[in-house]
Structure formats: C-alpha cells, structure tokens
Amino acid sequence: MTDFLLGSLVELTHVKFEAEQSRLQDIVAQENRLRGELRRLEDRHRAAQAEQQSQFNGQRAFGGDVLWQAWLTRTRHDLQIRLAQVLAQKGRMMRSLQLAHGRKLAAKEVLASHEQSCRTARRRRDCEAEQSLTILKSRC
Numbered sequence: 001m002t003d004f005l006l007g008s009l010v011e012l013t014h015v016k017f018e019a020e021q022s023r024l025q026d027i028v029a030q031e032n033r034l035r036g037e038l039r040r041l042e043d044r045h046r047a048a049q050a051e052q053q054s055q056f057n058g059q060r061a062f063g064g065d066v067l068w069q070a071w072l073t074r075t076r077h078d079l080q081i082r083l084a085q086v087l088a089q090k091g092r093m094m095r096s097l098q099l100a101h102g103r104k105l106a107a108k109e110v111l112a113s114h115e116q117s118c119r120t121a122r123r124r125r126d127c128e129a130e131q132s133l134t135i136l137k138s139r140c
Contacts, residue, residue: 013104
C-alpha cells in the first residue's frame with residue numbers, strides 16, 4: 001500500500017472512531033436525563049409521603065392518593081423501561097466504539113510498520129549505493 005492510502009486509512013478509522021464517540025455521548029446524555037427524571041420522581045414521592053404523614057390530606061378522602069400512587073407507579077415503570085432501552089443501546093454502542101478503537105489502533109500500527117520498512121529499505125539502498133560508489137572509486 002502507498003503512504004497516501006495508509007494515511008487515508010488512518011484518517012478514516014479516526015473519523016469513524018470519533019463518530020462512534022459522538023453517538024455514545026448522545027446516548028450517555030439520554031441516560032443521564034432519564035436518571036435525573038427518575039431521581040426527581042423519587043424526590044416528589046418522598047415529599048408527598050412526608051406530607052401525607054404530617055397531615056390529613058383532602059386528596060386521600062377523595063381517592064387522590066390512590067390515583068397519585070397509580071400515576072407514580074406507571075411513570076416510574078415507563079422511565080425504567082426507557083432507561084433499560086437506553087442502557088441496552090449504550091452497551092451495543094460501547095462494543096461498536098471498542099471495535100472502532102481497535103481498527104484505529106490497527107491502522108496506526110500498519111502505517112508505522114510500513115513507514116519503518118520504508119526507512120529500512122531506504123537505508124539499505126543508500127548503503128548499497130555508497131558501496132557501489134566505493135567500488136567504482138577504487139577501480140579508477
């Protein structure tokens with residue numbers, strides 16, 4: 001392979017790695033948002049429990065506490081399902097990111113190996129040329 005093709009391969013694998021990283025960051029942001037929503041929901045639940053314990057609430061008399069618990073359970077369940085889906089997607093993306101990282105490292109290693117073999121070949125040619133010149137000079 002030529003230096004240009006290997007350089008392009010390294011650049012391409014680097015761009016692919018960065019794209020995978022960006023996608024993963026989006027998923028992590030979704031995960032953090034859902035975890036924050038779950039935390040806020042739990043905070044609201046604790047606050048409502050404290051309020052119910054401290055005073056008799058009119059909502060309880062009309063069944064509002066039952067409706068609240070049903071809404072709370074349904075909302076928590078929905079958030080947990082969405083979080084599980086995001087975590088599954090994050091796992092797939094992590095594997096994809098690892099693969100892209102491996103390809104990036106392999107491309108860099110191939111380029112470095114190619115450059116090293118070119119340097120070695122160049123040194124060998126220079127040495128052979130110098131020896132040839134020495135032989136030619138000695139004959140004159």
